[in-house]
Amino acid sequence: MHTETVMPPAARVGPGADVLVIGGGIIGLVTAWRAAQRGLAVAVADPEPGGGAARVAAGMLAAVTELHYGEEQLLALNLASARRYPEFVAELEEASGREVGHRSCGTLAVALDADDRAELRELHALHLRTGLDSEWLTGRECRRLEPMLAPGVRGGLRVGDDHQVDPRRLGAALVAACERAGVVFHRSFAERLTVVRDRAAGAVLADGTPVAAGQVVLAAGSLSGRLGGVPEGVLPPVRPVKGQVVRLAVPPAYAPFLSRNLRAVVRGCHIYLVPRESGELVIGATSEEQGWDTTVTAGGVYELLRDAHELLPGITELPLVETGAGLRPGSPDNAPLLGPTALPGLHTATGHYRNGVLLTPVTGEVMAELLVTGELPEAARAFLPTRFVTRPAVAGSVSGGQGAARPTATRVGAGRPGVPGTAAAGPGTGGPGAGHPAAAGAGAGGPDIPGSAAVGRGAAGPGAGGPGAGGPGAAVGAGASAAPLPR
Ligand SMILES: Cc1cc2nc3c(=O)[nH]c(=O)nc-3n(C[C@H](O)[C@H](O)[C@H](O)COP(=O)(O)OP(=O)(O)OC[C@H]3O[C@@H](n4cnc5c(N)ncnc54)[C@H](O)[C@@H]3O)c2cc1C
Numbered sequence: 001m002h003t004e005t006v007m008p009p010a011a012r013v014g015p016g017a018d019v020l021v022i023g024g025g026i027i028g029l030v031t032a033w034r035a036a037q038r039g040l041a042v043a044v045a046d047p048e049p050g051g052g053a054a055r056v057a058a059g060m061l062a063a064v065t066e067l068h069y070g071e072e073q074l075l076a077l078n079l080a081s082a083r084r085y086p087e088f089v090a091e092l093e094e095a096s097g098r099e100v101g102h103r104s105c106g107t108l109a110v111a112l113d114a115d116d117r118a119e120l121r122e123l124h125a126l127h128l129r130t131g132l133d134s135e136w137l138t139g140r141e142c143r144r145l146e147p148m149l150a151p152g153v154r155g156g157l158r159v160g161d162d163h164q165v166d167p168r169r170l171g172a173a174l175v176a177a178c179e180r181a182g183v184v185f186h187r188s189f190a191e192r193l194t195v196v197r198d199r200a201a202g203a204v205l206a207d208g209t210p211v212a213a214g215q216v217v218l219a220a221g222s223l224s225g226r227l228g229g230v231p232e233g234v235l236p237p238v239r240p241v242k243g244q245v246v247r248l249a250v251p252p253a254y255a256p257f258l259s260r261n262l263r264a265v266v267r268g269c270h271i272y273l274v275p276r277e278s279g280e281l282v283i284g285a286t287s288e289e290q291g292w293d294t295t296v297t298a299g300g301v302y303e304l305l306r307d308a309h310e311l312l313p314g315i316t317e318l319p320l321v322e323t324g325a326g327l328r329p330g331s332p333d334n335a336p337l338l339g340p341t342a343l344p345g346l347h348t349a350t351g352h353y354r355n356g357v358l359l360t361p362v363t364g365e366v367m368a369e370l371l372v373t374g375e376l377p378e379a380a381r382a383f384l385p386t387r388f389v390t391r392p393a394v395a396g397s398v399s400g401g402q403g404a405a406r407p408t409a410t411r412v413g414a415g416r417p418g419v420p421g422t423a424a425a426g427p428g429t430g431g432p433g434a435g436h437p438a439a440a441g442a443g444a445g446g447p448d449i450p451g452s453a454a455v456g457r458g459a460a461g462p463g464a465g466g467p468g469a470g471g472p473g474a475a476v477g478a479g480a481s482a483a484p485l486p487r
Contacts, residue, residue: 016212017043019371020202021219022190022227024049026167027349027356028219029174030364033095035371036181043184043211045203050175052221053356054167056245056326058274058282061085061358062162064132065107065263067123073382074335075130078355080379081362082161088361089165096176101166103277107261110142110149110156112310116265117154124157134159148257148312164261164274167357186211190220193229193346200345203229215371217347222292222327224350234343237388238351240292240327244300245284246308247322248315250275257281257314266307273308281318283308294325328353337385338366339376347371348385 019035021028024046036042060066063078089102111117127134135158142156143149178185190203193216202212218224222240250257258275274282286300301323308315331337331351336359340347349367352359366380376384 016202016214017041017184018213019043019215019217020045020190020211020213021217022046022193022203023052023218023220023224023350024175024185025052025219025221025356026054026171026174026360027221027352027363028217029171029178030360031217031219031349031367031371032183033092033174033177033181034364034368036178036183037095038368038372040371041182041184042178043186043213044178045186045188045190045205045211047187047189049178049185049187050171052171053326053328054171056243056324057167057357058245058272058284059101059165059167059170059357060107060162060261060272060274061164062107062261062263062355063358064127064134064159065109065123065157065162065261066355066358067126067130067132068334069126071334072130074355077335077362077379077383078358081359082163084361084365085163085165088364092170092173092177095180096173098169098173098176100169100173101276101278102163103165104163105260105275107159107162107263108137108142108145108156109159109263109265110139110153110311112150112152112154112264112266114154115268119265119268120155120157127157127159132159133161146258146260146262148314149262150311150313153311162261164276165357166276166278170357170360191228193218193227195229195231195343198344200343203227215345215347217349217367217371218341219349221350222329224329224348230346231343233389234341234346236337236341236348236350236385237332238329238337239289239331241330241353242288242290242293242325242327243285244288244296244304244323244325245282246301246304246320247324248281248283248318249321250279250281250318252279254314254318255279257318258312262311264307264311266310269303269307271304271307271311273312280321281315283315292327294327296323296325300325329356332388336363336383337388338363338380338383339370339385341385 018040019042021032021042021044024044028044028046029049032042032044061082063075063082066078067075085102089100093099109120111120124134124136137156137158139153139155142153145158186205186209188205188207188209191206192204193200194202194204194210200216202210203216204210218227218236220227222238224238225235227235256275258273258281261272261274263270263272272284283304286303329351330353334353335351337348337351347367347370349363352363362379366377370376
């Protein structure tokens with residue numbers, strides 16, 4: 001592996017850990033596990049390790065179908081991580097004794113109307129220019145692969161290399177692997193970074209306990225820009241980007257409802273459906289700039305079900321088992337911040353935005369290499385946190401005000417005419433569990449709204465959502481603006 005020296009390896013400073021990782025989402029956990037495997041004494045601070053955005057994420061490993069113009073450098077990192085996945089999974093399952101639901105199923109991306117097809121054709125052209133493997137199919141060929149697709153599907157792309165993993169099981173396996181590797185867990189928030197003689201030297205936890213460490217990794221997801229004690233200009237410019245998802249169950253009698261990941265552009269709106277071997281079917285996702293609000297909204301759920309129904313009319317027969325919202329840690333250029341900061345001893349592993357699950361293997365590898373040798377592997381050099389002149393976190397207050405959220409359904413193209421009255425997942429639809437959402441909100445937002453999965457006809461259309469719908473604790477966000485990407 002080619003490496004670049006960016007700092008001398010840090011020695012352990014007094015009693016304590018070699019490394020303190022702040023944040024036990026999948027990114028902090030993989031960093032901790034890999035560093036511990038290489039002989040470092042590692043501690044993780046997080047009140048709920050294995051939680052975070054991965055509780056909600058769909059788990060597509062979508063280096064190819066997630067390609068966007070201007071993200072070629074990120075593509076290289078995404079592809080590097082995708083290549084590592086099979087070996088990474090084998091090693092993690094062995095180390096943890098748990099399966100992570102890795103499924104090499106490939107992806108089909110389809111289009112519904114002529115404009116959607118034109119958009120997908122553009123993506124195909126970008127794939128070909130970039131040397132990626134993707135094949136254009138007619139609507140009939142798409143339906144041959146996935147017979148449940150609606151007759152209106154106009155064409156699509158078959159991408160053989162975009163697979164899936166179950167992010168919840170990935171998080172649980174990483175916790176178990178860390179425990180077996182001797183990682184110490186402090187089940188608490190870190191409140192302040194400790195800085196001694198201009199060097200990060202650990203953190204003080206929420207209960208006042210100091211944890212000393214030779215090096216600190218800030219991996220607190222969308223909250224990474226809010227840690228106390230980090231000097232101005234060093235805080236990573238990470239913001240929360242809310243995503244809502246719906247989980248259905250495919251009863252054995254209907255299986256296989258879908259046999260690969262399905263992505264689509266439905267009248268300008270992006271949507272995906274990820275079918276797990278367990279029978280779970282994840283439909284996602286909105287993309288909303290709402291601060292730390294994790295409210296599940298009627299409008300968000302309605303739009304997902306409406307578009308999924310246009311694609312796969314049979315979904316209205318499936319039990320609705322869960323709705324949820326999570327926060328992607330977004331960065332200004334949609335790429336992660338990996339490596340040393342301007343403060344000696346402090347590194348970041350954050351800003352993975354919509355690709356954190358995909359980027360888990362490569363992140364663990366490069367961060368462990370940095371922590372052990374002081375050298376940042378070449379694969380990560382384009383993603384140094386110091387590429388940004390940083391300002392304090394951009395979104396609003398975590399504690400937020402009353403009725404401040406202005407919920408908007410902000411998937412790409414929301415605002416184009418929808419199909420009224422097509423979502424029919426109301427109470428009584430499907431079998432057991434229908435209408436009883438167990439919303440799994442992540443992050444520090446407000447409570448989810450009970451009963452919000454009961455979406456009926458006449459629910460809010462594109463871009464709708466009444467004022468004041470955020471519950472107490474909903475954040476005063478940076479304002480609702482349509483984010484460019486769907487997950
Ligand atoms: C709806 C949705 C769909 C997604 N789909 C996909 C997908 O299909 N494929 C993909 O690759 N990615 C996907 N993602 C993105 C992926 O889930 C994230 O990029 C990834 O989970 C980020 O992990 P993280 O560990 O950096 O942050 P988080 O998951 O946010 O974890 C951060 C952790 O830090 C802890 N923490 C915060 N502050 C502190 C503190 N001060 N002290 C201690 N602990 C702290 C939190 O408790 C949390 O556990 C999706 C995300 C969402 C929301």
